[in-house]
Each structure stands twice: as structure tokens, then as C-alpha cells.
Amino acid sequence: MLIDLHNHTKMCCHAEGEMEEYVQAAISKKIGVMGFAEHSPWMPEQHIKMALSWDEAPLYVQNVKKLQDQYDREEKRRIKILLGMEMDFVPELLDHPREFCQKYDFDYVIGSVHYIGAWGFDQDTQKKKFELDSIREIYERYFDLVKQLVQTGIFDIMGHVDLVKKFGYFPEQGWDDLQEETARILGESDMVVELNASGMDKPVGEFYPGPDFLKRLKKYGVPMTLSSDAHKPREVGRYFDKAVILLKETGYREVFMFSKRKKIPVSLY
Numbered sequence: 533m534l535i536d537l538h539n540h541t542k543m544c545c546h547a548e549g550e551m552e553e554y555v556q557a558a559i560s561k562k563i564g565v566m567g568f569a570e571h572s573p574w575m576p577e578q579h580i581k582m583a584l585s586w587d588e589a590p591l592y593v594q595n596v597k598k599l600q601d602q603y604d605r606e607e608k609r610r611i612k613i614l615l616g617m618e619m620d621f622v623p624e625l626l627d628h629p630r631e632f633c634q635k636y637d638f639d640y641v642i643g644s645v646h647y648i649g650a651w652g653f654d655q656d657t658q659k660k661k662f663e664l665d666s667i668r669e670i671y672e673r674y675f676d677l678v679k680q681l682v683q684t685g686i687f688d689i690m691g692h693v694d695l696v697k698k699f700g701y702f703p704e705q706g707w708d709d710l711q712e713e714t715a716r717i718l719g720e721s722d723m724v725v726e727l728n729a730s731g732m733d734k735p736v737g738e739f740y741p742g743p744d745f746l747k748r749l750k751k752y753g754v755p756m757t758l759s760s761d762a763h764k765p766r767e768v769g770r771y772f773d774k775a776v777i778l779l780k781e782t783g784y785r786e787v788f789m790f791s792k793r794k795k796i797p798v799s800l801y
């Protein structure tokens with residue numbers, strides 16, 4: 533069975549389509565379990581709306597639950613819908629994710645690094661800095677944040693673990709050591725890593741993580757899940773045929789879904 537645990541909604545203002553269109557798209561792609569994971573309301577830089585606002589969070593949860601009920605009642609129960617959230621990791625704002633995990637009964641929460649300090653490094657409008665600074669240092673700072681995120685123990689899924697490669701800038705000196713260290717730390721944690729397909733449509737043109745990084749994750753016994761990071765209904769389940777082949781080639785036999793913060797294996801065979 534296919535699963536897709538990372539879908540956005542138009543509530544973050546940089547995605548489009550009705551929530552039900554995402555569900556329908558998932559059904560048409562034979563996805564058995566799909567989860568919404570909208571951007572959490574805290575970000576270091578707040579002048580453009582890129583996420584849920586604080587007062588929209590309850591409405592988001594309500595909207596997901598409404599769809600859950602609706603699709604649970606349908607005769608053939610064609611799909612299971614999960615309630616998730618993609619939470620920004622901001623080292624000085626850890627009370628927010630902790631509070632949200634208490635306040636809402638999420639099936640899972642994704643932890644993601646979208647900012648290095650105040651720099652939104654994955655935004656098209658802010659990528660110039662990659663040409664001005666040392667790429668190796670940027671990578672070191674990024675993976676240090678990933679390490680801190682993992683060590684908080686707050687999050688269930690590591691979001692797009694190597695997002696820093698999005699625009700195709702790589703350190704001349706390499707970054708094998710950073711992959712190795714990150715994989716080792718993830719292996720010591722309870723976290724699942726998503727094989728996020730959105731990178732296939734970005735300048736880097738590969739999954740987050742790519743094949744070599746995935747091999748290291750496998751070596752350290754890190755469990756995986758599958759996600760499209762869809763910001764449009766038609767992106768739901770994108771490149772999943774390739775993703776499943778890559779997972780199997782790397783030796784994975786299953787991926788994980790969640791229910792009320794507990795992970796549940798789903799066979800890839």
C-alpha cells in the first residue's frame with residue numbers, strides 16, 4: 533500500500549486547491565493513507581504569510597477531522613486520512629511545538645528546518661546567499677540544526693532531511709561526513725525520515741534524501757516514510773513509483789504511517 537504523509541493546504545497561502553481535491557487525488561493514485569501536514573504558525577520571519585496563522589490552527593484541525601469523518605463513513609472506506617503538522621524547528625521557540633502536541637491529538641508531527649537563523653534558505657527570493665557564503669559552512673550550520681531538532685525528541689518525522697541542497701549548491705569539500713553523522717544521530721532516535729519527492733521538481737532534481745544519504749540511513753537502521761510535500765492536488769503521490777523502487781533497492785521492505793503518535797509499519801510488497 534502507498535502512503536503520503538506530507539500534504540499542504542491553501543491555508544498556508546503558498547499552496548493551492550481544496551483539501552478534498554488532495555484527498556481525491558490521493559485516491560486516484562491508489563494511496564491508502566494520506567496525511568495533511570500544514571505549516572505551523574511560528575517562523576522566525578513573519579512579514580509574509582507562509583504558514584497557518586495562530587487563529588487558523590484550530591480551523592485547520594477541524595477541517596482535517598471533518599474529512600476524516602466523511603471518508604470513514606463512506607461505504608468502501610477508500611482512504612484513511614491522518615492529522616499531522618509540519619512544524620518549524622526554531623531552537624529558541626521550542627515551547628510552541630511542545631504546546632501544540634499537548635493541545636491537539638495529532639497522528640504525527642514533522643519537524644523541519646526551513647531557516648538558518650533568520651535566513652529562509654529554501655526560498656527562491658533568498659537563494660543569493662549561497663553564492664556569497666561558504667557552501668560548506670552553510671551545510672554545517674544546517675545539519676547542526678537538524679541534529680538539534682532530532683535531539684529535542686519532540687517530533688515524529690524528520691522533514692526533507694537534506695533540504696539545504698534544494699538549489700543544487702554542494703560544498704566542494706563534500707558533505708559525506710555530515711550525512712554520516714546525521715544518519716547516526718537519527719539511528720539513535722525514535723524518528724522516522726520521510727523520502728520526500730518534492731526535490732525531484734527542484735533544481736537539485738533528486739529526492740530528499742538522495743540515494744547515497746538513504747544508504748547511510750539504512751545502515752543505521754533508520755525507518756522511512758513516503759511523502760510528496762504536495763502544495764497542489766496534482767502533486768500528491770508524485771514520483772512514488774521511483775521512490776518505491778529506490779527504497780526497495782536500498783533494502784527497505786516497509787515504510788511507516790502513524791496513528792496518535794505511534795508508528796505502524798506498512799509493507800512495500
Ligand SMILES: [Zn+2]
Pocket residue numbers: 540544546571763
Ligand atoms: Zn510549504
Ligand SMILES: [Zn+2]
Pocket residue numbers: 618644646691692
Ligand atoms: Zn517543508
